[in-house]
Amino acid sequence: MQLQLSAPAKLNLFLHITGQREDGYHELQTLFRLLDYGDTLGFTANRSGEIRLSGSPADIPPQDNLVVRAARLLQRDDFGVDIHLDKRIPAGGGLGGGSSDAATTLLGLNHLWQLGLSSEQLQAIGAQLGADIPVFVAGHTAWAEGIGERLTAVELPEAWYLIMAPDCHVSTAQIFSHRQLTRNTGAITIAAFFEGHTRNDCQSLVRELHPEVDNALNWLGNFGDARLTGTGACVFCEFPGEAQARAVLARLPQGAKGFVARGLNASPVIRELSSYKH
Numbered sequence: 001m002q003l004q005l006s007a008p009a010k011l012n013l014f015l016h017i018t019g020q021r022e023d024g025y026h027e028l029q030t031l032f033r034l035l036d037y038g039d040t041l042g043f044t045a046n047r048s049g050e051i052r053l054s055g056s057p058a059d060i061p062p063q064d065n066l067v068v069r070a071a072r073l074l075q076r077d078d079f080g081v082d083i084h085l086d087k088r089i090p091a092g093g094g095l096g097g098g099s100s101d102a103a104t105t106l107l108g109l110n111h112l113w114q115l116g117l118s119s120e121q122l123q124a125i126g127a128q129l130g131a132d133i134p135v136f137v138a139g140h141t142a143w144a145e146g147i148g149e150r151l152t153a154v155e156l157p158e159a160w161y162l163i164m165a166p167d168c169h170v171s172t173a174q175i176f177s178h179r180q181l182t183r184n185t186g187a188i189t190i191a192a193f194f195e196g197h198t199r200n201d202c203q204s205l206v207r208e209l210h211p212e213v214d215n216a217l218n219w220l221g222n223f224g225d226a227r228l229t230g231t232g233a234c235v236f237c238e239f240p241g242e243a244q245a246r247a248v249l250a251r252l253p254q255g256a257k258g259f260v261a262r263g264l265n266a267s268p269v270i271r272e273l274s275s276y277k278h
């Protein structure tokens, strides 16, 4: 049996750090916006007892790939699978690429191996691997609290985003362990988000450490409210329509990388899975 499934990227429309737990993890508030831009994964089930991955980026040994690590968490008996990953989301960009690949793997294998696990059970399994995985399993644009796993689905109006991918890698662990990071932002309500009272608490530190991110924010800031997503390195600006976003994309400085994506409320992977069920 075969499955072909999407793994959408996300943006953090804002990111507030409201505290730190005893285990070092940070408590945050964020709005995860899903995008119609992402990776694709193909799954072919077998009874080899082996999890084989092709298409893993050259700098990630397959056994370290979150796809394989997620599959191992569900594997039992002689269940096996061949997975092909078609990667488009820039790695380490704050777009949740690895997390989304892992979530799609959990959803896909639950279906292929007929495990019968609920979305909540898969979200809890995903949370063991990464704080960003549960939202992709839940499959909806969401307000998130806790370490990112306490989710409330949110419907946002149509919006388009220009995303720039500066040519540098930002380490999430380094940013979260930096002594200069703001960790005491007061908790806000969803209503305050809609009134626009938000920011990304990692942004000033990341632009100080990475001049490439600073340059991208300065350039994109000419066209609107430019922000960092997650801990970066990608930055984005929202536009009401596709034409406005594409007009700015056409003006990207030479050598700069970027793309335009539409915001989604529902993840394509949930729709794709339900079509396989019929």
Ligand SMILES: C[C@](O)(CO)[C@H](O)COP(=O)(O)OP(=O)(O)OC[C@H]1O[C@@H](n2ccc(N)nc2=O)[C@H](O)[C@@H]1O
Residues within 6 Å of the ligand: 012, 015, 024, 025, 026, 027, 028, 030, 094, 099, 129, 130, 131, 132, 133, 146, 147, 148, 172, 173, 176, 230, 231
């Ligand atoms: C910054 C965000 O992308 C916002 O969506 C996420 O919070 C990060 O999620 P992620 O990449 O799935 O993060 P993980 O792989 O779980 O953790 C990476 C590193 O960030 C730190 N980390 C992560 C999430 C969090 N709420 N507090 C943290 O302190 C962890 O200590 C770890 O060292």
Ligand SMILES: Nc1ncnc2c1ncn2[C@@H]1O[C@H](COP(=O)(O)OP(=O)(O)OP(=O)(O)O)[C@@H](O)[C@H]1O
Residues within 6 Å of the ligand: 060, 064, 065, 066, 067, 090, 091, 092, 093, 094, 095, 096, 097, 098, 099, 101, 102, 132, 172, 230, 231, 232, 233
């Ligand atoms: N399938 C995968 N795709 C991308 N990165 C992966 C994958 N599996 C493991 N990784 C590792 O995870 C790290 C983070 O990748 P990812 O693309 O999820 O970062 P990110 O976009 O910053 O995510 P987040 O917003 O969740 O912090 C990479 O540096 C890479 O070494």
